[in-house]
Amino acid sequence: MTDLKVYNFMSFRKIALVLSAIMLTVSSWSLFSQGLVLGLDFSGGTQIEVGYKQPVDVAELREKLESAGFDSPVVVHFGAETEVLIRMQGTPDEGLADRVYSALKSDGVEVELRRVDFVGPQIGEELRDDGGLGMLLALAIVMLYVAIRFQFKFSVGAVLALAHDVIITLGVFSLSRLEFDLTVLAAVLAVVGYSLNDTIVVSDRIRENFRKIRKASPVEVINESLSQTLWRTINTSATTMLVLLALFFFGGELIHNFSIALMVGVGIGTYSSIYVAATVMLVMNIDREDLLEAVEGELVDDLP
Numbered sequence: 260m261t262d263l264k265v266y267n268f269m270s271f272r273k274i275a276l277v278l279s280a281i282m283l284t285v286s287s288w289s290l291f292s293q294g295l296v297l298g299l300d301f302s303g304g305t306q307i308e309v310g311y312k313q314p315v316d317v318a319e320l321r322e323k324l325e326s327a328g329f330d331s332p333v334v335v336h337f338g339a340e341t342e343v344l345i346r347m348q349g350t351p352d353e354g355l356a357d358r359v360y361s362a363l364k365s366d367g368v369e370v371e372l373r374r375v376d377f378v379g380p381q382i383g384e385e386l387r388d389d390g391g392l393g394m395l396l397a398l399a400i401v402m403l404y405v406a407i408r409f410q411f412k413f414s415v416g417a418v419l420a421l422a423h424d425v426i427i428t429l430g431v432f433s434l435s436r437l438e439f440d441l442t443v444l445a446a447v448l449a450v451v452g453y454s455l456n457d458t459i460v461v462s463d464r465i466r467e468n469f470r471k472i473r474k475a476s477p478v479e480v481i482n483e484s485l486s487q488t489l490w491r492t493i494n495t496s497a498t499t500m501l502v503l504l505a506l507f508f509f510g511g512e513l514i515h516n517f518s519i520a521l522m523v524g525v526g527i528g529t530y531s532s533i534y535v536a537a538t539v540m541l542v543m544n545i546d547r548e549d550l551l552e553a554v555e556g557e558l559v560d561d562l563p
Contacts, residue, residue, distance in 0.1 A: 265486045268533060269478045269541070275534035279423060282527075286430020295433050298440030299333075299378055301387040304348040305355050308374040309363060314340035317512075320363065327362040333438070335512035342373075344513070353377075390444045397451055398422060409462055416539035417458045420531040424454045428524045432516075442517040450524025453499070457492060457532040464488050465537070469547045477546055481537050496529045 299306060320343060321334040329347065337344035345359060356375040363370045398418055406414035428447055432439050464484040472480055500522065507518040 263483075263486055265479075265483050266489070268482055268485045269537070272534060272538045272541070275530075276538060279531075279535060282427050282430070283423065286427050286433070289430050289433040290426075293433060295429065295439040296436050297387070298438045298443075299346045299348060300441040301384070301439070302348050303378050304346060306374075306376040306378070307345040307347075307356050307359055307372070308337060309343050309345065309360070310371040310373050311341045311343065312369055315343060317343065320345075323365075324359065324362055327358075327365075329359065329362070332359075337513065338511070386441070390441075394425065394448065394451070397448065401451070401455055405459070405462070408459075409466055410545075412540055412543045412545050413462050413466070413536075415543060416536035417455065417462065419539050420458055420528075420535040421451050421454055423531050423535050424450055424524055424528045427527050428520055431523050432520070437516050437519065440516070442514060443520045446517045446520035446524065449521060450528055453525060454528030454531060457495070457528060458536050460491065461485065461488050461532050461536065465540070469545075473547075477541060477544075481541065485533055485537065492529060492532065496525055499525050 317334045317336060321332060324332045324334065324345070331348070333346040335344050336342060347355065347359075356372065360370070360372045398421055401421060402414045402418040404414075405417045425447060428450060429439075431437075432443065437443075461484060464487055465481055468480045468484045468487075469477075472483065475483070503518050503522045503525065506514055507522070510518060
């Protein structure tokens with residue numbers, strides 16, 4: 260053993276298991292009962308970009324469009340306070356842009372129609388299905404990679420931790436009724452990569468310590484490994500959170516949901532790397548013999 264202070268993380272694993280079960284149950288219930296608020300990318304609709312000579316208040320523009328009879332328009336700044344992006348869900352209508360343009364300039368304000376994009380509902384459905392398949396494929400590849408690099412029990416822990424992170428992140432969006440679009444999907448996939456990186460670091464240290472620390476129980480080995488990687492995990496998560504907070508407050512409304520998804524994912528991913536993946540290994544009775552069998556030329560007789 261080293262002189263490093265070892266924290267007894269695994270003493271809280273039952274509490275963590277109950278907490279994860281609650282979060283997963285609530286998230287799954289919300290996803291199945293009310294689903295996600297799908298953005299224009301997945302539901303189809305019209306996207307209109309307009310420009311003003313002076314900065315404008317998007318809340319006032321939203322009220323103006325609603326009073327003109329447009330249903331639930333999404334109005335956000337696009338790059339600058341003089342650039343506005345308007346999104347409306349539903350079947351694309353070529354005359355919609357002209358009606359929106361007329362409503363915006365009805366009070367004599369100078370406004371320029373810059374761009375109009377249409378997303379058909381069929382294309383949106385294809386994007387949604389392809390995104391879901393891509394996420395499932397990513398989890399399958401991760402499981403294969405971890406099984407080859409480490410051991411099967413490590414791969415089960417890693418994939419369950421990743422699925423845990425994805426479901427809870429999606430659950431937050433379902434419960435809060437935040438819009439889920441392609442940028443959020445990209446953030447969820449980034450969460451998979453971030454969480455995997457954290458889990459790989461912890462798993463590598465667990466494997467190393469199982470071979471090095473001969474007279475210790477699996478719980479003691481995992482506690483030692485988590486303690487050794489604790490500050491690395493804290494520093495990585497803290498610096499990532501600082502960047503995400505900057506994006507959330509100064510990046511504009513278009514990437515608000517993107518940054519929220521990443522902040523939730525990074526936070527829950529850090530938790531799952533410590534508790535979910537390691538707890539699954541203990542449930543599957545991970546021990547030193549599992550790792551020795553995977554090492555060519557190393558004798559199992561060397562066990563204490």
